[in-house]
Amino acid sequence: MDCRIKELSVIADAETQLIKITEDVKRVVENCGISNGVAFVITLHTTTGITINESLPCVEKDIEEQLERLIPSDYPFHHNHYLPSYGTIGGNAPGHLKSLLTGNHCVLPVIDGKVKLGEAADIYFCEYDGIKKRRYMVYCMGEA
Amino acid sequence: MVIDTHIHPALFAPICQNEEHFAFRCNEMNYHLMKPSDIELIKKQLGLAKIEKVFLLPEDCSYEKGKAAISNEEIAALVSAEPDLFIGFAAVDPRNDDAQAQLEDAFSRLGLAGLKLNTAKLKIFPYDEKIKKLCEVCSRYHKPVIFHSGLCLEEDAFARYARVADFEEPVAHFPDVNFCLAHFGWPWVQETAALLIKYSNLYANTALMNFDGPVQLYHKVFKEDMGAYWVEHNLADKIMFGSDSPRIRPARSKKGLDALGLSADVLEKVYYKNALKFLGQEE
Numbered sequence: 001m002d003c004r005i006k007e008l009s010v011i012a013d014a015e016t017q018l019i020k021i022t023e024d025v026k027r028v029v030e031n032c033g034i035s036n037g038v039a040f041v042i043t044l045h046t047t048t049g050i051t052i053n054e055s056l057p058c059v060e061k062d063i064e065e066q067l068e069r070l071i072p073s074d075y076p077f078h079h080n081h082y083l084p085s086y087g088t089i090g091g092n093a094p095g096h097l098k099s100l101l102t103g104n105h106c107v108l109p110v111i112d113g114k115v116k117l118g119e120a121a122d123i124y125f126c127e128y129d130g131i132k133k134r135r136y137m138v139y140c141m142g143e144a
Numbered sequence: 145m146v147i148d149t150h151i152h153p154a155l156f157a158p159i160c161q162n163e164e165h166f167a168f169r170c171n172e173m174n175y176h177l178m179k180p181s182d183i184e185l186i187k188k189q190l191g192l193a194k195i196e197k198v199f200l201l202p203e204d205c206s207y208e209k210g211k212a213a214i215s216n217e218e219i220a221a222l223v224s225a226e227p228d229l230f231i232g233f234a235a236v237d238p239r240n241d242d243a244q245a246q247l248e249d250a251f252s253r254l255g256l257a258g259l260k261l262n263t264a265k266l267k268i269f270p271y272d273e274k275i276k277k278l279c280e281v282c283s284r285y286h287k288p289v290i291f292h293s294g295l296c297l298e299e300d301a302f303a304r305y306a307r308v309a310d311f312e313e314p315v316a317h318f319p320d321v322n323f324c325l326a327h328f329g330w331p332w333v334q335e336t337a338a339l340l341i342k343y344s345n346l347y348a349n350t351a352l353m354n355f356d357g358p359v360q361l362y363h364k365v366f367k368e369d370m371g372a373y374w375v376e377h378n379l380a381d382k383i384m385f386g387s388d389s390p391r392i393r394p395a396r397s398k399k400g401l402d403a404l405g406l407s408a409d410v411l412e413k414v415y416y417k418n419a420l421k422f423l424g425q426e427e
Contacts, residue, residue, distance in 0.1 A: 011185065015192060015395060074403065080357035087174040087297060089353045089392045131189050133181070 002144040004032040007044075009135050012127035016067075016098075018051075018060050019125045021136070022117070025108075028138040029115045037142010039115055042105040044136060047095030047129035049102030055122035067128075071097045095129030102126050110142055147197040147419040148190070148394050149290075150326055150351035150386025152214065157182040158225065159218040165211075172213040173203060174298045175390060183226065190229075193395040197419075199386075200232045201260045201290065207239035208267075216246075220254040231423070233260040233290060238274035244281050251285045257423060258288040264296035264306040271313040279318045288322040288422055289314075293329040293336070295354065297391070308335035315343050322422050326386065327352045333369050340382040347422050349386030350401060350414070358392065358400025366404055380410040384419045 006028045010019055021041070029039050041050050053059060077093030106123060109116040117123075125136055153159065154173050160166045160180035170176060181189075190198065202219045204212035216234045223232040234250035236243045238261070250256045259282050263270050270291060282289050291311055295303045308329035315323045322345050329336035330352040339346055355361055366375050375383060385401060387394035401414065420426055 011188070013188070074357070074359040074399075076356060076360055080360070082297070082354055086177050087391065088178070089357070091357055091392055091396045131185065131192060133185060 004140045006138050007135050010125050011133050012130035015130045017127045020122050021125045022122045025123050025138055026115050029110055032140045033144050034110055034140040034142045035113045037110045039108045039110050040105055040139040042137045045134055047092050047099055049099045049126035050106050051102040051124050052106050052121050054120040067098050092129040098128040145416045146195045147416045148195045148387050149199045149349045149384045149419050151198050151389045153200050155180045155390050169213040193398040195394055198230055200230050202235040204235035204237045205265050207237040216250045216254055232256045233258045235260050238278055244277055247278055247281045260290045262292035265298055265301040267305055269305055270311045279314050283318050283321050290324040290326050293325040294327050308332040315346050319345055324349055333365055337370055340379050347382050347384055349384045351386035351388035353388050353392040358397050359403045362400040362404055376410055380413050383414050385415050
């Protein structure tokens with residue numbers, strides 16, 4: 001079995017944003033040399049997520065608005081306090097909590113060198129604490 | 145438009161090239177576990193809060209530390225790269241013999257817009273003669289002064305040198321110079337409010353992130369610690385928005401002010417009109 005890893009970066013345009021990364025992931029898998037196996041897409045950050053859903057603007061809006069209803073950004077979170085280890089105010093509790101809900105990764109089969117996705121499925125990098133330069137990994141395991 | 149009157153560009157990539165100096169600066173200013181950001185990313189972050197102009201604030205404690213944590217030259221370089229976005233302030237250590245000459249150089253050669261002093265860090269009282277001499281330079285050059293006031297979260301800095309009432313003397317002595325008490329003098333916010341109603345040349349900014357999140361903190365300070373109508377009815381012409389970035393992101397700080405329920409015309413003053421007046425660029 002062989003393993004390949006590649007890191008990619010992404011920058012949102014807003015504090016929270018679902019960023020479609022399907023084509024980037026497909027390209028990495030197709031060029032990685034693994035013909036049959038699995039691909040993991042994993043974010044490197046704790047206030048972001050990786051998820052799969054249907055790429056319709058209305059669905060994206062519903063996801064973002066439902067997350068905001070569940071985790072309102074002005075709630076008095078425990079994390080909202082001065083953090084001596086950073087010298088800053090912890091202002092990103094909503095990002096940590098939203099990250100819980102979408103998780104930090106997705107897993108996809110790789111068949112004949114291509115990633116296998118459902119008809120309506122797109123892969124999203126979920127920014128919950130932007131705007132920052134973010135990184136995620138595509139890790140492929142299988143037969144070369 | 146929004147003007148952020150309080151950003152320390154400690155993590156702005158163009159002035160973070162030297163690792164040793166960057167580490168010195170972060171230790172001095174108490175910023176940790178954060179990486180430099182390039183200017184394009186910073187502009188995007190500022191855009192989130194519709195910030196179109198930024199006061200860049202240096203820090204010079206060189207008499208004691210040997211060099212400035214953020215120098216006037218570094219501020220001038222950032223301004224020269226983004227002159228429409230950045231308004232650069234100067235800092236000098238008043239304990240240096242050539243402090244006045246350095247300040248004159250910052251105004252005349254580097255074109256910086258005003259003076260920023262942190263007396264808590266400098267361990268020098270605001271009414272000290274050395275401060276007065278620098279205010280004389282500002283008076284001569286028609287430049288405003290921003291004083292750090294109240295608690296300072298930096299290393300080796302003491303709030304007793306930045307008690308709000310102690311700033312009254314320079315403010316009273318130089319009626320032709322505009323002064324700003326940064327951080328609203330927190331925790332002595334009522335003293336700040338008191339001086340604001342007395343002195344027409346005195347302003348304060350909102351860069352006071354210390355407890356809770358911006359929504360809770362601004363409500364506590366501007367609606368509970370002070371009378372519910374003080375900002376709207378008494379201090380609307382004296383308060384300027386300032387984030388204190390990088391201790392908090394400007395967009396988050398602004399959300400806290402937006403949530404106060406101030407009227408639209410007061411918010412306009414807080415977000416940019418008072419800052420223009422402070423700079424002598426009244427619309």
